[in-house]
Amino acid sequence: MFSLAVKLAAVLLFGDIQADRLSERERAIWMHYRHAVVTLYQGDRATGVAALIDDSGYFVTHNMSVTGTTVDGKSLDGKQIPFNVVSRDSATQLVLLKTSKWVPGTAKPFRMPTEAEEEGGSLIAVLPTGPIRAAYVSKNRLGVLNPSRRLVPLTEIRFEASPQAVGGALIFCENGELIGTLNATLERPDMFGGNSNQSQQGGPNQGGIQFGQGIIQVNPPPSILLNQGPAEMTVAYTVGAQVIQHTLEGFLSPDHEAAYASLGVFCTDAIGGGALIQKVTPGSPAYKSKLQPGDVIANIQFNEITDQVAFARVMLQQSVGKKITLVIKRGHSTLYVDIIPAKAAN
Amino acid sequence: MVESTVMGYDASLSGRMELDTDSALVMKAREGDFGAFEKLFDRHRLLVYRFAYQMTSRRDDAEDIVQEAFVRAYQNLHRYRDEAKFTTWLLRIVTNLCTDQARMQTRRSALEQQEASGALEWMTTEESEDPVHNLESERRKGALRKALNALPAHHKAVIVLRDIEEREYPEMASILGCTVGGAKLRVLRARRALKDRIAPFLGEEAV
């Protein structure tokens, strides 16, 4: 009964109020593209949104919006649309959905993202509850996905609002390019609350050391690293355009999956340039080609590798199954190694 | 209750002096006494300004940040809790503002950036008598200022807080929202980043 009340409130409010947060122009853009958006449900609870990428009925959504192999969707004009999960990509967290109930021509599919976005430009983020405004900050961020340690370019966006449930939101820009699905948000320090840990623990000295008048947690969880997040702004990341594009292309290929080339190594920066192999995964192409920890990857298929970032970037451009040549420095020797990248583990 | 700055009260004086602690002023300001907030502003604006200036190297930018910081403080007075020092709270606001600003900055022209990072609107003169030494230390200071400005905001902020404004680590932890150990680590990392940038300028003494 309670949840019904909240939902009623939500329906009453979100439908209008969130659309109201967009400017005239943004609202017009939303109106133009909203038919290509379907809300996903688990039971009667909205779990996410899916975006049309191909008029034959292929949609993408974020991994957190769907468990299992099927999911129910409802278009914004109320039509029931059932989906099957076709494929999941772990790098981008995108999931490919297919429905047979899609009528071609109903809406214009979203387009692949290009790198040409304007920094500072406005974007629209679609939540299950409706669209809100987001701003594009930067495409020059680098991210490392834990635990696979995959390095991917990130697109940074911000919401000028207190945090809300934006996880999995679909982000698109005004010309209909799908920027991505919102993968992560930056942790925020508690800007205005002082150290509220003490209130939580029911007294000043539980689990904390006292300094002056405040309490500092002695053993915070490891995820409190460099808390740089702003407080009245939510900073969020989607995987970068290049990777999203690769994934979408893979989704729409006959195999319906996105394959990322992987050698099966973990690297750090090598002193003097290159990517220093720290670990070789057993059974991987690198393992089979007898690469060793301590080897330095200096060149991949005529691309100079200056550091681990270059390594990750160049690998993003390679294809699974297509042979490439590596230049490896081992001690004082230089080796030329042919290797066939395999599919990165999903 | 934290008392940060307490104005002196001398009972023997015929005139009355204000005995308001920061917390007392905050409470008054919350109830609508803008004069109380102005007093807080008077007391602490230099602190905020100094930090903002170190972060931006431009007086007008710094003044804008001071304004924004106090506006934010004003709007959020109801969220300020007495367990933290008011100055810590303020510094947290302005630190976030400065790093937010760095984040929000769209592409600036190369020229603008150069100007910003090299901006030396003023030069303090060295007390030393030796003209050669003067020149050398001026040059180094200029180089250090440039190197500091070239640091990313999250490094610059901790260097300013710790090595220029000399805040203690527990306070820094509170400002940054991390542990004392985390604050120390951040400072070390920032110093290293700065050292990497400045080493070439320090002549033979470095590498």
Added chain:
Amino acid sequence: MKGNLEDRLAQFAFGEISPSEATELEQILERDPEARRAYQTYKQMKVGLKSLSEVPEDQFSTERLRDAILTQGLKPAPIKRPNPIVWMWMPLAASVLGFMMVYERNTLFRHKVSPQIVMSANLSKSRTAVAFERVNSVDHSVRVATTVGESKLKNPIPSMAVHRHHGHRVKPEPDTNVIYADWEGMDDNVTPSSPDHGPSLASRSMQTKSMAASESSPIVFIESDRDAQTGAQKATEVGNASNVLVGG
């Protein structure tokens, strides 16, 4: 030179070290010229930074602040005590809270609008609880204990997603003796790179050039666990990219 030693020398130069450690470091300085150079640089940095502390006078007036605040019609939001009787009417109160919280989150609650519009007794309580939420999003046990009222109102997606995600979690590949970036949050004195490959002083400046691009924007780590408020995975920024372990 190991990163650990350099950090300690930095601390020494900045006067942040205990007397016993100082003695130890002095001995190292006597026999290690590279360490001496690093120490000297840090000492110069310390002096130089202190000399930067002079700032030009500001010209900020109280009038300007007053203008900024008062003419924009801002008033500080008053604190109201929540009415305890409200809680007796749990379902209704909770749905009102939900309404207000939802409304608050989506109204233009920003600088330029007087916060009084959305303030209510219920709301101030819920907002305080929300603030607790924010801080304790990483500590689930605490959150559950103290925000019982709130937890009903929260969008259940995040917690579901967390469970969901545990199911999908991929077992980490790298073995634990390869040190990578997790050390940065916790331990003051952990070596940032594995012992055999610690960059020497000379090569660090060489590395600086190749890493210039990545230094200017910090690397972002995306964890598999989720932020309770946003439902998205947690991201944290790490300053120095050079010793991150990258898979490919």
